Amino acid sequence: MKSLIKKFSFAVTLAALPWMAQAKLNVVATTADFGSIAEAIGGDKAQVTTLAKPTEDPHFVDAKPSFSVRLNRADALVEGGAELEIGWLPPLLDMGRNTKLESGAPGRISCSQGIQLMEVPSTLDRSKGDIHAAGNPHYMTDPENARIVAEHIAQAFSQLDPKSAATYQANLKKFTDELDAKMAEWQKLLAPYKGQEVVAYHNSWPYFAERFGLKIDLFLEPKPGIPPTPTHLAEVIMKMKEDKIHVIIVDPYQNRRTAETVARNTGATVVDVTQFPGGVKGTEGGYIPMMDYLVKSVAGALAQK
């Protein structure tokens, strides 16, 4: 009897030890939009870290050696695909040497799969420095695409960790329910500005424009990834005056002073935006609070005048 009690208490002690806890799915995301959705789906079953800072240009992330160590230990990689990370991720994956993250492996979650990409060129041409050679990779600004990505991540996590599949499905439902409620609110907030034009620094807003009925097709960059030139900016200023465009949106990693110069010449307002949770103050809470900030700041700027 005594030995039985001893055995029982030993088992209890073991179960209570933290290292006996079920290992979490180790997930690495490239950027904070994917990271925040991976966190929402993974909940307490996944440990998610993000490589790029939310204030960094997703095309040109400062790759640290520690990134390859993280990739080496990961069970899954959540990436944007569509060549978004082509300039910095491949060498890190080579150094990380993790077969779980090989192209086609269940741990390689490429979120552009299942997304209807916009602006896919009929012929591939990088000669002019265009970094959107595979189509526009900034699809996460359309909340309907975030839903597709969330479903994709939930499915992939369930495959990698079947015993937690019910949790992933429940978390997915919670996320999409919240998204549905917010979507109606966002549509209503932007509805009064249908057809209105907004200038952006980089061509990263076609999905947002399409979803909410705005026009965002004039950019401070002459081509995606090519810095603004005086000639091009003069053309932008002329067009803004002609079309009475009075809002310029700028991400944290873009040259705000260039936008301010254009604003001074046109009477426009510069609005700080972000596509990444945490990129601008007040967006730290995740994808939905970030979209909330985005819709409200764009609607607020369009309401002036």
Ligand SMILES: [Zn+2]
């Ligand atoms: Zn881009």
